[in-house]
Amino acid sequence: MNKFKGKIAILGSGNIGVSLAKGLVKSNYATADQITLTRRNISGLTALAKEGFVVSDDNAAAVAAADIVVLAVLPQQLNNLLSQILPAVDPQKQVFISVASGVSCIDIRNKIGETVQVIRAMPNTAIAIGQSMTCVATDNATAENVAEVTRMFETVGAVVKINEDLMTSATALCACGIAFFLRAIRAASQGGVEIGFHADEALKMAVQTAKGAADLLLQMQSHPEQEIDKVTSPKGCTIAGLNEMEHHGFSSSLIKGIKLSAAKAGALYTKE
Ligand SMILES: NC(=O)C1=CN([C@@H]2O[C@H](COP(=O)(O)OP(=O)(O)OC[C@H]3O[C@@H](n4cnc5c(N)ncnc54)[C@H](OP(=O)(O)O)[C@@H]3O)[C@@H](O)[C@H]2O)C=CC1
């Protein structure tokens, strides 16, 4: 794998920013000393500084030195950040990646310059272990920059290029989605405790079962219902359990939750 040779600035090193930074080092895309992590309260980055990351509360200086700038603050924190970095933006040098939900490429260019190349990316927290599902979209970045950013995210999971108008949908399905599947695993483990297992063993069993289900679909390239049909013996206990869950709205609750998340993702940012 070709290591990235330039500098990366991650502005807003909270949950997703730090997960990304760790994932990029773990995947050998970059070394920690190539990555500057910023936040206002840098005492929260002490452990990462010990791991070799450059840490700073000076966003403009981080941008000035960077080739790739990742915007990873909350949507409501973004306008303030963009006005801070404006003097350091050089459209010839940096490509900007925004992971902020509900903020379009044009919203960002309206704040920092119309020739700035902006790529939106929507990863999830499994990026820390190289298992993200990341969707990327842009309306103006060059093919070369899109290829580099795609390569970057491919080192930490799977990448799908989408139209920008589907970005809030990708946020709900993939970025929020990891929490939905985690809650499903937690609920399954609670069921396991009710039927006789200790909490730790129930969780271990539920986690491995969920992993097996996901890997079956990935490796067999099959549809979930094909795999479900192999489990549901006639008059058996699986179909009894599944149908009971459906009577209580299992599929419907996931669909409704994803729709609500997508609507909310599109409304998190105010342009001012
Ligand atoms: N969490 C997730 O799974 C995902 C999140 N996203 C998106 O990523 C973004 C960040 O989300 P998340 O990581 O959960 O949020 P966090 O609150 O965990 O992280 C935001 C970070 O930004 C820092 N920050 C705020 N203002 C500034 C500033 N002016 N300069 C530098 N740092 C600043 C905060 O630290 P401090 O207060 O110390 O400055 C904080 O650490 C959001 O836009 C979200 O929509 C996208 C995909 C997945």
Ligand SMILES: O=C(O)[C@@H]1CCC=N1
């Ligand atoms: O909950 C949120 O708003 C962010 C965006 C996607 C995942 N977490």
